[in-house]
Amino acid sequence: MKAKYIILKKNKTEVPLVFSQMLLHRDVAGKSRVTSAGFCELAVDGKWRVGGHSVSLKLEARPQDAEILNAHL
Secondary structure (H helix, E strand, O other), rough: OOEEEEEEEEOOOOEEEEOOOOHHHHHHHOOOOOOEEEEEEOOOOOOOOOEEEOOOOOOOOOOHHHHHHHHEE
């Protein structure tokens, strides 16, 4: 099942937040510092895949976002 995600910048660390497609990226982000955003899906092999972009935040998914999700979730 696809979900949305944002990557938040906390101090010098990037932290992922995964949430429902029913919510807007900008509403979840609030006033947080967001470095990237897009859509994600947990594949059969247990690895996160990312892609797309956030219209509301005007940010793209980055290749390293999958690595961040896989390391933290």
